[in-house]
Amino acid sequence: xxxxxxxxxxxxxxxxxxxxxxxxxxxxxxxxxxxxxxxxxxxxxxxxxxxxxxxxxxxxxxxxxxxxxxxxxxxxxxxxxxxxxxxxxxxxxxxxxxxxxxxxxxxxxxxxxxxxxxxxxxxxxxxxx
Numbered sequence: 001x002x003x004x005x006x007x008x009x010x011x012x013x014x015x016x017x018x019x020x021x022x023x024x025x026x027x028x029x030x031x032x033x034x035x036x037x038x039x040x041x042x043x044x045x046x047x048x049x050x051x052x053x054x055x056x057x058x059x060x061x062x063x064x065x066x067x068x069x070x071x072x073x074x075x076x077x078x079x080x081x082x083x084x085x086x087x088x089x090x091x092x093x094x095x096x097x098x099x100x101x102x103x104x105x106x107x108x109x110x111x112x113x114x115x116x117x118x119x120x121x122x123x124x125x126x127x128x129x
């Protein structure tokens with residue numbers, strides 16, 4: 001376990017030495033190393049990485065980012081521990097964002113007209129520049 005902690009310290013120092021802030025990722029990876037310690041695991045595996053990345057179960061948006069942090073760290077650790085598995089990209093589904101609504105020219109015109117009417121009637125306060 002101390003090997004992983006040492007590897008994490010070196011990895012974070014290296015990334016920050018290259019000019020990356022790397023603060024959020026450092027916190028995530030510290031949490032991941034603790035997660036591994038709780039399971040008495042000494043080698044990074046894809047199974048462990050995915051199990052950690054998919055916590056908590058209701059935060060799908062952060063899963064891919066969490067696994068990406070582990071992937072970078074695992075690429076570093078594989079040089080120290082050849083038994084390390086580097087989780088491949090695409091294991092977890094990306095969050096599907098809602099399709100944006102594109103206003104038509106007529107809708108934009110109507111919104112602008114309503115805004116101008118509101119300003120003229122005193123309903124909407126004028127923006128002072």
